[in-house]
Amino acid sequence: MNTVAIYARYSTDMQREASIEDQIRLCTERAEKEGWQVAGGYSDHGISGASLLRPGVQGLLSDARARKFDIVLAESIDRLSRDQEDIAHIYKRLSFEDIRIVTLSEGEVNELHIGLKGTMGALFLKDLADKTRRGMRGRVEAGKSGGGNAYGYDVVRRVDANGEAVRGDRTINEVEAGVVRRIFNEYAAGKSPRALAHMLNNDKIPGPSGKGWGPSTINGNRHRGTGILNNEIYVGRLVWNRLRYIKDPETGKRVSRLNDKSEWVIHDLPELRIIDQDLWDQVKARQGALKACITGQNSPGMWDCRRxxxxxxxxxxxxxxxxxxxxxxxxxxxxxxxxxxxxxxxxxxxxxxxxxxxxxxxxxxxxxxxALTEVFCQHYAQTMNRLVAEHNATFHTKRIELDKIERDLDKLVQAILDGVPGNQVKSKMNELESRKELLQRQLLDVKEMPVLLHxxxxxxxxxxxxxxxxxxxxxxxxxxxxxxxxxxxxxxxxxxxxxxxxxxxxxxxxxxxxxxxxxxxxxxxxxxxxxxxxxxxxxxxxxxxxxxxxxx
Structure with a gap:
């Protein structure tokens, strides 16, 4: 009598744990009908078929090497795996041990099933990922969370007038927000991420995961936007799609890759701001100084940049x-x-x-x-006054030109109102508007500079x-x-x-x-x-x- 191992998987996209029992029951009925003896069952609960790092399927392959059964029975091929490479690997491993694969949907599985079904499973995963990302982007475009939650915020759970759940809303958690402010202030004052982690752990403050704090939780990666010190949500700026995640074919684990900035989705959410801009800028300046120390042209390297x-x-x-x-x-x-x-x-x-x-x-x-300071101050003030005068002269020239352009535009608008055909002044108006926009951009962050000398x-x-x-x-x-x-x-x-x-x-x-x-x-x-x-x-x-x- 052939012995059979039953494999069942509850997928995260199905959201029904009872599915495991349903699969096992149907497979058991099939085994009894065929006269096979059930040698054991293997299952994975709530784990995607895109990964082979599942305890159930790993146990199945381990027992296959020991020849504890002759047949593997599952509801369909995609229960074993949805990845083309992984399903081919499982098939080759079991074929080497002379173990057949039988499914309720496809019958006895051969190379043709592996090729076609493996491709279909891969396409299903890609389509599912695209739909998921599309839905997440829609929520982000509406100013809501694109998934997950940041330390310092609570998820708002509510329903709309139709009784439907409204997802993606957040509100500031004042206790955790106080910890975030403390981290930023202490870091700006000179504390290292390691010292900050020790301080928070000594004060018995739970970390984002509910466990202790570590330096990487605080420092993260500046360019990837990870870590408390780099999360722009703290200054009211939601950045989504900064990273993408792909599976490493060697380990089966997900690794992150930085997307091009043109793919980022950014929204301002001032109501979620926790850190004021000056403090954020101080932290970024200190991070930049440490980075320059390590990677500068004549940098001494990481060892000499330590505290x-x-x-x-x-x-x-x-x-x-x-x-x-x-x-x-x-x-x-x-x-x-x-x-x-x-x-x-x-x-x-x-x-x-x-x-x-x-x-x-x-x-x-x-x-x-x-005595030396008096001489220095005299020369310093003279030089700085000259630089400031040159700067302010440029500033005033652009300011005067902008005022004149605005007056000229008003005159052209009045001319149109007085009956002058619009096509006669259109090109001149476009020229003035373009110059106006350029000057406004140049003057946006420019101010008159005094000489700051005590x-x-x-x-x-x-x-x-x-x-x-x-x-x-x-x-x-x-x-x-x-x-x-x-x-x-x-x-x-x-x-x-x-x-x-x-x-x-x-x-x-x-x-x-x-x-x-x-x-x-x-x-x-x-x-x-x-x-x-x-x-x-x-x-x-x-x-x-x-x-x-x-x-x-």
Whole structure:
């Protein structure tokens, strides 16, 4: 007597779990009619036929190798698989073991069934995917969710006047929205995704999946729009179809691919905004700076872009050979080449705590020396005033031209109302309208630029340095303070001076003019924008005021 294994699958597109019992019952009746002995049953509940990674079908193939049955019986071929490659694989595996496949729909299965039915199953899956995407796009075009839900929002469940379920609506979950704001604020202040994950887990805050937080949940992928920090729904912008998912033929698992921007569907949903634009821009700026550090033209790579272990890690250099100065033991700083290679004779070391104190003291007392600062401010203001005047002149010229075009258009409209044939003024109106649109685009984000220079810049700078020194001893503010302090420094050189046997380390500090200006003018970045770049600073960096070097 032939032994038979029954396979049944409940597909996600059928949405009827009772289907499994129906299939098994019909197959059992067929086996009894044929006089076959049922050796066992295999089933997969709620799993698509597009994947072969199903426990039921894997168990079936495993037992087939052990020859526990002679026939596999199913309702139809597409219950075994809807994928052309997978159904051919199953057929070849079972044929090798001399096991037949019989279905209630097709009878005994042969190569012709595999080819035709496999193709039909693949076409069915493609058609189903197209219909599903079409329906999802329709919901997105109406400003509703295209599937799934983001952390910080609740799904709104309601019915319309006809009793039909209305799907795709969301509302802000204020508790989770508070967590989202906290993540953005802490990241903008200098915390890493790993530190944020630890902080949230220590505070017993459940993650999006209901479990703990991980760095990738927060950071995600900036270009793919994944992760809390990259989800544009938090600024009221719904982006759908950014990614597409395809099955890896080697593993059977889905992998994501980034679609071209022309395929994205974007809608503004201001009622769902959680993060204000300034905070979003700060986060994007910090992500961009980290990316530039890793991939820039002269980038040191990921290893050197990591968070510094000590306050001035990576900024210290040997003044003799130019190699890095490192922590040679638990307390002291010295030349790496002298210690590790023996290629430098600078064996002098200095306590790390003393070095940090001297540099911080130098930043406050020497970097913005009042006498030099006065000369610098004079030249800086002259150069910036010239740049601002050129910028504002261009702005006003375009503004005047736009006003004139609007007056000319009004005159042409009045001429038509007075009886002048429209075809006589049509070309002129089109020309003016095109020029008007161009000027409006150019002036959209352009504003008059004042010179942002604090009258007591040196004093204000020293006050900020003192605040930073205090913040360095406060654990809640240290990470951000470290970033600001490091933004003021390009290089710290350690050079031995004095007679042989009595040498002491001399510290040469080179500062970043852009960072100094940012701190001195109380801005997030130096007072350069709307077309002004670092060239503006270079024009005055060496005139009268030399912020780059002094010795301690």
């Amino acid at each position: 510094p272990r000590y306050l001035f890690s990576g900024l210290m250099k040997c003044g003799v050979c130019g190699d890095g100065a490192i922590q040679v033991n638990s307390e002291r700083i010295g030349c790496a080449a002298a210690r590790n290679k023996g290629t430098c004779d600078n064996l002098l070391t200095i306590r790390r705590e003393d070095l940090e104190a001297l540099v911080l003291d130098g930043l406050g007392k020497h970097m913005m020396d009042p 009258p007591n810049m040196a004093g204000y700078y020293r006050e900020k340095i003192e605040q930073l020194r205090e913040a360095l001893s406060d654990e809640t503010m240290r990470e951000r303070a470290v970033e600001v302090v490091r933004s003021l420094i390009d290089r710290i050189e350690l050079t031995p001076i004095g007679e042989e046997g009595k040498k002491i380390p001399s510290i040469s500090l080179q500062g970043r003019l852009a960072g100094i200006l940012a701190l001195a003018t109380d801005t997030q970045k130096p007072p350069l924008k709307d077309g002004f770049d670092d060239e503006s600073v270079k024009l005055v960096a060496g005139v009268g005021f030399e912020p780059t070097t002094f010795r301690l």
